[in-house]
Amino acid sequence: xxxxxxxxxxxxxxxxxxxxxxxxxxxxxxxxxxxxxxxxxxxxxxxxxxxxxxxxxxxxxxxxxxxxxxxxxxxxxxxxxxxxxxxxxxxxxxxxxxxxxxxxxxxxxxxxxxxxxxxxxxxxxxxxxxxxxxxxxxxxxxxxxxxxxxxxxxxxxxxxxxxxxxxxxxxxxxxxxxxxxxxxxxxxxxxxxxxxxxxxxxxxxxxxxxxxxxxxxxxxx
Numbered sequence: 498x499x500x501x502x503x504x505x506x507x508x509x510x511x512x513x514x515x516x517x518x519x520x521x522x523x524x525x526x527x528x529x530x531x532x533x534x535x536x537x538x539x540x541x542x543x544x545x546x547x548x549x550x551x552x553x554x555x556x557x558x559x560x561x562x563x564x565x566x567x568x569x570x571x572x573x574x575x576x577x578x579x580x581x582x583x584x585x586x587x588x589x590x591x592x593x594x595x596x597x598x599x600x601x602x603x604x605x606x607x608x609x610x611x612x613x614x615x616x617x618x619x620x621x622x623x624x625x626x627x628x629x630x631x632x633x634x635x636x637x638x639x640x641x642x643x644x645x646x647x648x649x650x651x652x653x654x655x656x657x658x659x660x661x662x663x664x665x666x667x668x669x670x671x672x673x674x675x676x677x678x679x680x681x682x683x684x685x686x687x688x689x690x691x692x693x694x695x696x697x698x699x700x701x702x703x704x705x706x707x708x709x710x711x712x713x714x715x716x717x718x
Contacts, residue, residue, distance in 0.1 A: 511668035
């Protein structure tokens with residue numbers, strides 16, 4: 498049985514991998530069922546961008562984990578919320594689909610809610626909005642929309658948490674193998690070490706959060 502023994506920032510790559518696979522599977526399902534974007538859930542518009550964000554999903558996840566102060570268990574919970582959102586609204590004539598155009602905002606909202614539900618200390622929405630690259634008013638609206646769509650169902654059983662932890666651990670192991678194969682095949686410059694191939698770091702539970710001011714980014718098209 499695998500367990501996560503790393504910093505939250507180290508989960509950016511495996512989380513991005515799982516979310517990318519989710520997007521692809523939903524795109525395939527939509528094509529098979531001939532569902533169009535305009536037939537999505539009525540609250541999906543709150544998360545939609547007119548075009549995909551300029552920052553990659555992996556880089557965005559690194560940024561969120563770095564500045565939010567999230568613990569590993571909070572990142573796992575945020576991933577569970579994304580999956581719960583899809584599961585609760587996957588049926589019917591107007592399902593909610595995770596796409597390249599909404600995944601950044603969905604992840605941001607899920608992480609903010611997970612931080613407030615699981616962490617002893619957290620920042621204001623104004624700070625998280627700055628980290629996430631959206632206006633604070635928009636983050637407030639995203640939080641309300643997500644809570645409504647989840648029907649305020651935020652509890653995660655230990656068994657369910659373990660399932661997502663195992664999925665992330667497996668994804669992390671896959672990413673590591675991919676980097677090692679790339680390194681052995683000469684795809685990486687000689688003498689340069691691939692990020693993430695270092696030994697996992699443990700991160701102690703924080704008793705308080707030291708506020709840092711991030712450089713602004715923007716998801717606004």
